[in-house]
Amino acid sequence: MHPSLSYPYVGERFPELSGKPVIVHTMAELAGIPYVLLKNRMGMKKKRSAGLATVIITDKDLLPRKREGAKKKKRPLTDDEKIQRISDRWLRRKWV
DSSP states (O other): OOOOOOEEEEEESTTTTTTTTEEEHHHHHTTTTTTTHHHHHTTTTHHHHHHHHOEEEGGGGGOOOOOOOOOOOOOOOOHHHHHHHHHHHHHHHHOO
């Protein structure tokens, strides 16, 4: 069974498809992102369940995956950890 869910595409990334109904799965492949990710970004379920019929695919939905996470700062080593690290290095040098 082939995917058949289609919505209009409005954007500049694919000018030949702009304004035309496009199959969501095909559009996800063209953009190089997973189908489920595109579905989630479009907010299809929310819009359809709320009764809004204007579900469209935009360029914002087609952006590549990005991971936004807070970068962890390394905590400073305690005195015991510093001593242990030096001791480990010394033992490796001594016995290798």
